[in-house]
Amino acid sequence: MGGERLVGRTQDIRQTILDHALDLCSEIxxxxxxxxxxxxxxxxxxxxLYAHFDTKESLQSDVLDHAxxxxxxxxxxxxxxxxxxxxRMRDLYSRWLAWEGDEFTxxxxxxxxxxxxxxxxxxxxxxxxxxxxxxxxxVSRVAETCIEERHFVSDLDTRQFAFEFYxxxxxxxxxxxxxxxxxxxxxxxxxxxxxxxxxxx
Amino acid sequence: MGGERLVGRTQDIRQTILDHALDLCSEIxxxxxxxxxxxxxxxxxxxxLYAHFDTKESLQSDVLDHAxxxxxxxxxxxxxxxxxxxxRMRDLYSRWLAWEGDEFTxxxxxxxxxxxxxxxxxxxxxxxxxxxxxxxxxVSRVAETCIEERHFVSDLDTRQFAFEFYxxxxxxxxxxxxxxxxxxxxxxxxxxxxxxxxxxx
Numbered sequence: 001m002g003g004e005r006l007v008g009r010t011q012d013i014r015q016t017i018l019d020h021a022l023d024l025c026s027e028i029x030x031x032x033x034x035x036x037x038x039x040x041x042x043x044x045x046x047x048x049l050y051a052h053f054d055t056k057e058s059l060q061s062d063v064l065d066h067a068x069x070x071x072x073x074x075x076x077x078x079x080x081x082x083x084x085x086x087x088r089m090r091d092l093y094s095r096w097l098a099w100e101g102d103e104f105t106x107x108x109x110x111x112x113x114x115x116x117x118x119x120x121x122x123x124x125x126x127x128x129x130x131x132x133x134x135x136x137x138x139v140s141r142v143a144e145t146c147i148e149e150r151h152f153v154s155d156l157d158t159r160q161f162a163f164e165f166y167x168x169x170x171x172x173x174x175x176x177x178x179x180x181x182x183x184x185x186x187x188x189x190x191x192x193x194x195x196x197x198x199x200x201x
Numbered sequence: 202m203g204g205e206r207l208v209g210r211t212q213d214i215r216q217t218i219l220d221h222a223l224d225l226c227s228e229i230x231x232x233x234x235x236x237x238x239x240x241x242x243x244x245x246x247x248x249x250l251y252a253h254f255d256t257k258e259s260l261q262s263d264v265l266d267h268a269x270x271x272x273x274x275x276x277x278x279x280x281x282x283x284x285x286x287x288x289r290m291r292d293l294y295s296r297w298l299a300w301e302g303d304e305f306t307x308x309x310x311x312x313x314x315x316x317x318x319x320x321x322x323x324x325x326x327x328x329x330x331x332x333x334x335x336x337x338x339x340v341s342r343v344a345e346t347c348i349e350e351r352h353f354v355s356d357l358d359t360r361q362f363a364f365e366f367y368x369x370x371x372x373x374x375x376x377x378x379x380x381x382x383x384x385x386x387x388x389x390x391x392x393x394x395x396x397x398x399x400x401x402x
Contacts, residue, residue: 029317031230106320115313116230118378119306129380136380163376163388164395167368174371175364177319179330179337187364194365198395 014052017042018066021059025067026106030060030113030124060113061127067109068131075099076138085149086196089142093165093192097185100173107177110135111170136162143199152199164195215253218243219267222260226268227307231261231314231325261314262328268310269332276300277339286350287397290343294366294393298386301374308378311336312371337363344400353400365396 020041025033035056039046053059079092100108110132117125139162146152168191176184221243226234236257240247254260280293301309311333318326340363347353369392377385 112316114375114379115316118308132380160388160391163372164392167372167392170371171364171368174315178315179333187361190361191365191368
């Protein structure tokens with residue numbers, strides 16, 4: 001029993017460390033996430049951190065897994081509870097916008113990690129690629145429910161839909177977070193409404 | 202006269218350093234661009250570099266200016282030589298796709314810098330913001346020539362057009378460079394054709 005409690009506590013500590021690591025990653029990037037910087041943020045010694053993560057690469061990869069779990073909790077899972085078809089699609093987009101714009105002080109950690117790791121083969125890039133594929137396949141699957149509910153035309157290219165859905169979110173990220181555009185929210189909604197309109201029967 | 206030659210040579214050396222710095226930035230990010238890493242790449246001493254750039258921040262800002270000049274040479278200027286309206290717009294998009302996909306080994310330096318500096322106030326972020334605004338205003342201006350040539354409807358929202366134009370390019374960047382999608386080029390063209398179609402009279 002004592003062993004289980006200890007495992008439980010070790011898991012809690014790990015989650016707390018990963019929460020801090022995710023915030024740090026959102027602010028300074030996944031590459032800037034050193035054991036030293038993280039130890040300072042968490043208020044732990046570096047050797048304490050090494051008890052939870054072997055290498056910087058495995059820490060980075062674990063942070064991405066943690067971000068993906070949070071994306072599921074904040075965006076995917078609530079949206080999947082909405083009725084199939086358009087209501088689910090609208091909820092998904094709206095939650096994803098909030099994720100890009102407000103969930104993190106430094107913006108979406110996947111966006112940050114993408115530009116750092118898109119051309120660096122290895123464990124971190126593989127993890128990032130896997131999570132992004134999951135996220136975009138989910139968009140395609142929700143678009144399929146829209147077809148089944150006859151909200152979208154039957155021959156819609158759902159992967160093309162996901163490409164344009166994601167494009168609007170990425171552009172939003174840039175207009176909102178970098179260019180401080182007052183119209184970013186409006187433009188992101190307009191782009192989405194146009195995408196829905198084109199997809200509808 | 203000797204002074205002029207010296208100034209000329211100093212300018213050449215500076216350009217060569219900035220070319221190397223831009224490649225390095227595309228690969229490892231603007232933040233990773235240290236005087237040490239750059240000196241190694243160029244084959245110069247660090248003190249030699251300090252003769253050309255005062256601080257890391259001014260080096261980063263100069264690299265962005267250099268990237269913007271290259272964007273003008275490779276993308277904007279050739280496109281602006283095309284006939285006003287649709288031919289110019291198509292050329293602009295096509296060149297911009299090549300810029301995102303092929304111009305740099307590590308991908309578009311603005312994309313890389315964006316995720317690093319979107320939430321870090323200062324000289325570098327200001328420079329980045331200014332260049333992106335220039336680039337997106339150019340898209341809106343070319344869209345205006347499309348309206349004047351009656352290729353686009355007269356009441357088109359040209360800023361919304363630029364938002365969606367940029368979204369397709371950013372999504373392309375992710376599908377092509379990170380997700381290794383074989384369909385990235387096709388999807389980027391499809392998204393653009395759809396945008397043109399919607400904008401046409």
